[in-house]
Amino acid sequence: MQFNGHPINKISDAIWEIPRSGEMTVPARFYATEKMLPQIFKDNALSQLLNVAHLPGIQKYAMAMPDIHYGYGFPIGGVAAFDINDGVISPGGVGYDINCGVRFCRTNLSYNEIKDLIPKIVEGFYKFVPSGLGSSGAIKKLNHKEETEVMLKGAKWAIEQGFGIESDLEHIENFGCMKEANPDTISERARQRGLDQVGTLGSGNHFLEIGIIDKIYDEQLARRLSLEKEQVIVMVHSGSRGFGYQVCDDFLHQMVRDLSSLPYKIPDRQLACAQFNSEVGQKYYQAMCCAANYAWANRQVLMTLAKKALIKTLSISEEQLGFQLIYDVCHNIAKIETHKVNGKEMKLCVHRKGATRAFGPGREELSDAYKKIGQPVIIPGDMGTHSYLLIGTDTAMEESFGSCCHGAGRVMSRSKAKRTFSFQQVKNELQNKGIVVYSVQKNTLVEESPHTYKNVSDVVEAVEMAGLAKKIVRTRPLGVLKG
Amino acid sequence: MNYKIIDHTADLAVEFYGKTIAELFENSAVSLSEIIYDKKMSVSEDRNLEFNFTTDNVEVNYINFLREILYNINQNYFYFYKCKSSFMSDTSLSINCWYSKFKKDDIKNEIKAVTYHDCDIKSKVIDGHEMYYAKVTFDI
Numbered sequence: 001m002q003f004n005g006h007p008i009n010k011i012s013d014a015i016w017e018i019p020r021s022g023e024m025t026v027p028a029r030f031y032a033t034e035k036m037l038p039q040i041f042k043d044n045a046l047s048q049l050l051n052v053a054h055l056p057g058i059q060k061y062a063m064a065m066p067d068i069h070y071g072y073g074f075p076i077g078g079v080a081a082f083d084i085n086d087g088v089i090s091p092g093g094v095g096y097d098i099n100c101g102v103r104f105c106r107t108n109l110s111y112n113e114i115k116d117l118i119p120k121i122v123e124g125f126y127k128f129v130p131s132g133l134g135s136s137g138a139i140k141k142l143n144h145k146e147e148t149e150v151m152l153k154g155a156k157w158a159i160e161q162g163f164g165i166e167s168d169l170e171h172i173e174n175f176g177c178m179k180e181a182n183p184d185t186i187s188e189r190a191r192q193r194g195l196d197q198v199g200t201l202g203s204g205n206h207f208l209e210i211g212i213i214d215k216i217y218d219e220q221l222a223r224r225l226s227l228e229k230e231q232v233i234v235m236v237h238s239g240s241r242g243f244g245y246q247v248c249d250d251f252l253h254q255m256v257r258d259l260s261s262l263p264y265k266i267p268d269r270q271l272a273c274a275q276f277n278s279e280v281g282q283k284y285y286q287a288m289c290c291a292a293n294y295a296w297a298n299r300q301v302l303m304t305l306a307k308k309a310l311i312k313t314l315s316i317s318e319e320q321l322g323f324q325l326i327y328d329v330c331h332n333i334a335k336i337e338t339h340k341v342n343g344k345e346m347k348l349c350v351h352r353k354g355a356t357r358a359f360g361p362g363r364e365e366l367s368d369a370y371k372k373i374g375q376p377v378i379i380p381g382d383m384g385t386h387s388y389l390l391i392g393t394d395t396a397m398e399e400s401f402g403s404c405c406h407g408a409g410r411v412m413s414r415s416k417a418k419r420t421f422s423f424q425q426v427k428n429e430l431q432n433k434g435i436v437v438y439s440v441q442k443n444t445l446v447e448e449s450p451h452t453y454k455n456v457s458d459v460v461e462a463v464e465m466a467g468l469a470k471k472i473v474r475t476r477p478l479g480v481l482k483g
Numbered sequence: 484m485n486y487k488i489i490d491h492t493a494d495l496a497v498e499f500y501g502k503t504i505a506e507l508f509e510n511s512a513v514s515l516s517e518i519i520y521d522k523k524m525s526v527s528e529d530r531n532l533e534f535n536f537t538t539d540n541v542e543v544n545y546i547n548f549l550r551e552i553l554y555n556i557n558q559n560y561f562y563f564y565k566c567k568s569s570f571m572s573d574t575s576l577s578i579n580c581w582y583s584k585f586k587k588d589d590i591k592n593e594i595k596a597v598t599y600h601d602c603d604i605k606s607k608v609i610d611g612h613e614m615y616y617a618k619v620t621f622d623i
Contacts (some may be wrong), residue, residue, distance in 0.1 A: 043492055070492040072600030072620045096596045096622045139619070192560060203593050214557035245595050249550060256543055256599055269543070325605075330558060413490040414623065443592065 003039075003046050014465035015399075017061070018046070023265075024053040029061040030068055031400075033462045038456065040068060041255045045075035051267040052080050057087020059341045059348060065355050066462035067409030067454065071095075073270030076354035082276060084336060084347045089274035089281045091255065091288070093351035095332035096248040098205075098288055099295035100356065101173075101237030102329060103303055104378045104389055106225070107310070108322030109232035113214045115477075117314065118210070121217075122315035122479040125208050125438070125455075128305045131201035132440030139229055139301065141196040143257035150198060150372075151183045154293030155328075158198075158300035164325075168300065170367040172328040173357060173375075174335075176296040182286035187250045192241030192379075194294060199301035201238050201390040203483035205443055207383065208306055209235045210479045214386070217471040221391060225326055227473055232377055234323070235380060235387065235475075236302050239332070240295035240392060247291045251284040256324075274348050282298045285334065292333060299328060304345075319359040326389070327376035329356045331406045337365070339401050350401050358404035358469045377469045381456030382447060383480045386431055388460045388471055395467035404468045414447040421449050430480075437481040448482060449467035484609075486514040495594065495621040500614045504541065505576060507604065507615045509566035511545075512580050514554045516563045521591035524562045526583040532561075534578045535571070542602050545617060548578065549597045557595075558584045596622040 001008040009017045011029070011477050016037075018028040028049045032040055040046065045068045052074055053062035059081045068077035073092030082088055114121065122272045139161070142150065150157045155176025157170060169175045193448065201208060213231045216222045227233075240247075255272035256282070274281035314321070334351045341348075359366055359375040366375055374392040385408075396402050412420075423442045428448045430437050439445035463469050489496040499514055501507030517523055534551055536544040555561040561582040568578040600620045605611055 045492075072494065072622070092598075092600075189554065189558075204595075242595075249534055249596055252599070253547065253550065256546075268601065270601075274598070344585040410493050413492055414495065415488050416490055441591075 003041055005051065008283070014462045018050065020053070024050065024395055025056065026053050026058050027061050029053060030064040031462055031466045031468065032066045033410070033458065033465060036458055043070045046071040051076060051271060053089065054267050055080065055082070055088055055271060055273060056264050059083060059346065060363065063403070064406035065403065066459045067354070067405040067407055069409045069411065071354070072238065072392045074351070074353040075270055077405060078353045079351065079355045079400060081350040081401045082346040084276045084349050087276055087349060088273035089276045089349050089381065090154045090271055090351065091248045091252045091284055091286055092183060092270040092272060093353055094248065094288060094334050095353045096245045097239035097332055098244035098247060098291035099333050100331045101295060102235060102237040102300065102331070102378050102380055103299055103304060104326045104376065106227055106322060106324050107232045108235065109140055111230045111232065114232060114314070120313050121195045121210055121310065122436045122481055123440045124309040125306060127483040128216055129201055129208055129302060129481060130199065131481055132203055133313035139199045142198065144191070147191060148183045149183050149193055150288035150297045151186065151293055153177060154296040155300040158297045162337055163301045163304035168325045170369050171325040172296060173330050174365070175367065176300065176328070178289035178292050178340040180286050181289035181293050183290055185283045185287040187246065190243055190246035190250060193246050194241070197241040197243065198294070198298050199305060200241060200298070201302060201481070201483045202241055203232060203441060205448060206238045206483050208302065208481040209383070209477050211475040211477045213473045214476045215474040219472065221355040221472045224373065225376070225472065226324070233475055235378070236297055236299055237380060238302055240291040241298060243294050244291035247287045252285060254280060269328060288334060292330065296328070327378065329378055331356060338399065339397070342344070348401065350405055354406050355400055356404050356406045358396040359402045360392045360394040360397045377404050379405060379407060379460055380457065382450040382453040383477055384433055384450030385456055386437060387456065387475045389473045390460070390463070390469035390471050392469055393467055396469060399466065400468055404463055405459055408453040408459055410452055411454050412452040416445065417447050417449050418453045421446050421451070434480040435477050437482065441483065444482050484512040486564070489618065491620060495623045496618060497621065498616050498618050500609065501615045502612065503613060504566040504615055505570070506537065507617060508545065508548055508576070508578055511549060511609055511617070512563045512566045515549065515552055518554060519535060519556055519590055519592050519594055520562055524564070524583065524585065524589070526562065526564045528583045529581060530621065531579050531581045534580065536576050539573050539574055541604055545604060545618055546599050546602055546619070547620065552596055553594060560589065587615070594621045594623055598622060
C-alpha cells in the first residue's frame with residue numbers, strides 16, 4: 001500500500017506507519033481501521049502529517065488519530081511531541097482556537113422526566129447562552145484588569161464570579177489553569193477581541209447539547225462516575241473565541257517573518273515554529289497559556305449558564321437537577337509533559353491539534369478523582385448520532401503520548417454541504433430522529449449536517465482497537481444549540 | 484471573475500484573481516468582504532484605510548494584507564468595496580481601501596483567520612488572458 005509514493009506499513013489492525021524518507025526526521029503513524037483508509041487517502045491529510053514529520057526535535061512519530069482530516073499546517077487529529085531542549089513549538093500545531101475543548105456533565109434527570117420538554121429546553125439554552133458568530137454579552141464586558149485575571153486564573157476566575165463550584169476544578173484538565181500564563185505577552189488586539197466574549201458559544205462546530213446515555217460498556221466505571229442508562233447529560237463545546245485566534249495569528253505572523261533566519265527549512269509556512277526555549281518560543285507558550293485559561297473560563301461560564309437554563313426551564317431545584325461536571329478536555333493545545341522515549345523519560349512539548357489527552361491511571365497531572373482510573377475522554381459525534389465517553393489507558397501513554405481522537409472528523413467540505421443539503425432538509429432529518437436543533441445561523445446547521453462527518457462509531461472502534469482509550473458509555477442527542 | 488471558492492474538508496479555500504499583482508491585492512480585499520457579508524453591500528460612506536507593503540516576499544505580504552483586512556472586518560465590521568494600489572517604488576506597494584461600516588448582524592459567513600498554508604501567487608492563462616492568482620485557506 002502506498003500514499004503519494006510513500007510505502008505504508010501495517011503495524012497492527014489499527015496502526016499504520018509511513019517510514020521516514022527524504023528530510024523527514026521521524027516516521028509518520030496514523031490510527032485507523034482498514035475500512036477507514038480510502039477516505040483518509042482521498043482527503044490528502046496524510047501529506048500534512050508527513051510535513052509535520054519534518055519539524056526539528058520531533059520525537060518518535062508524527063501521529064494522527066482516526067478522526068484525521070485535511071486542515072492547514074498540521075492535519076486535524078494531529079499529535080506531535082518535541083524535545084523541550086532542542087525541539088520547537090508551533091502556533092500552527094496548536095491551531096487558532098486555542099484550547100477549543102469539550103466538557104461532559106451528568107444530571108439526576110432521566111429521559112422520561114424530560115422527553116416531552118426538549119423544545120423548551122433548547123429554547124432555554126438559546127435564551128441563556130449567547131451563541132452565533134461574534135456573539136457577546138453573557139457577562140458584562142470585562143475591563144483590562146478583569147481580563148488579566150481571566151488570563152491568569154482560567155476556570156477559577158469564573159468560579160469566583162459565581163459560575164460553578166470549587167470542586168469543578170478537579171474535573172478539568174490542568175484544573176482549568178496553565179500556570180505559565182503571562183499577560184504581558186498579549187497584544188492589544190487580542191485583548192480587545194477578548195473583552196466581551198467570555199461566556200459565549202461562538203459559531204462553526206461549537207455546540208451545547210442535551211442527550212441521554214443509551215448504552216453502557218463498562219458498568220463498573222460508569223457506576224464510579226455516577227452514570228447510568230437513560231440518564232440525561234449535557235455537553236459543551238467551545239474555545240477561546242477571538243482572543244485565542246488573535247494570539248495564534250500574532251505569533252504565527254512573527255514566526256513566519258523569522259523563518260528565513262532559522263537553520264532549518266519547513267515544508268509549509270503554516271508550520272512556522274520557534275525553538276521552545278527561544279525568547280519568541282517562550283513568549284508564544286506563555287500567551288497560549290493565557291488563551292487556554294480564557295477558554296476554560298469561557299466553558300465554565302457556558303456550563304453554568306446551561307445549568308441555570310435547565311433549572312429555570314424545568315422549574316426544579318439545583319438539588320433535583322444534580323448537575324455535575326464529569327470532565328473537561330482540551331482539543332487544541334501544547335503542553336509540557338514527561339513521556340518515555342526509547343526507554344528514557346523526556347520532557348516534551350506535546351502538541352495536540354484536534355486531538356484529546358487520554359492519560360491512563362497513575363499520572364500525577366490527574367486529580368484524585370481520576371488518578372486511579374485514568375482520565376475521562378469525551379468523543380462527540382455529529383449532531384445526529386452518538387457521542388462516547390471513554391477512559392485513558394496505559395497503552396495510550398506508551399503509544400501516543402497519552403493522546404486520542406477528539407471527535408468524528410469531517411469528510412465533506414462546508415461549501416459542498418451547502419450545495420448538497422438545504423436548511424429544511426437537515427432540520428427535518430434531525431427532527432425525524434427526535435432531535436431538536438436550534439441554530440442561530442442557518443448556514444451553520446447545513447454546514448454541520450450529520451453527513452459531513454465520519455461515522456463516530458468507526459472512529460471510536462479504531463481508538464479502542466489500538467488500545468488508546470476504553471469505552472465507558474455512549475450517548476445520543478436529544479437537543480442541540482448550534483452557534 | 485475575481486474569486487472562486489474551492490472545496491476544503493474542514494475550512495474554506497478561495498482562489499483570488501487579478502490581472503496584475505497589485506490588482507490581485509485589490510480584488511482579494513473586496514472579494515473577502517463580499518464572501519463574509521454574503522453579497523455586495525450598498526455603501527454610502529467614503530472612508531479609507533491605507534496599507535503599505537513591500538513586494539520582496541510577496542506571498543507573506545499578501546497574507547499579511549488579508550490579515551489586516553480580515554481584522555478590520557471582524558473587529559470593526561468594515562465592508563471594503565473598492566481598493567486602489569500604487570507602487571511607491573519598485574518594491575513598495577501602497578493600497579488604499581475604501582470601506583463602509585456595518586453591524587455585527589450583517590456578517591453572514593464568519594471567517595476567523597487567514598492561514599499561510601500552501602499560499603503561492605502564480606500566473607496562468609484564464610479565458611485567453613494572463614492572470615495572477617493566489618489560493619488562500621481560511622479558518623472558519
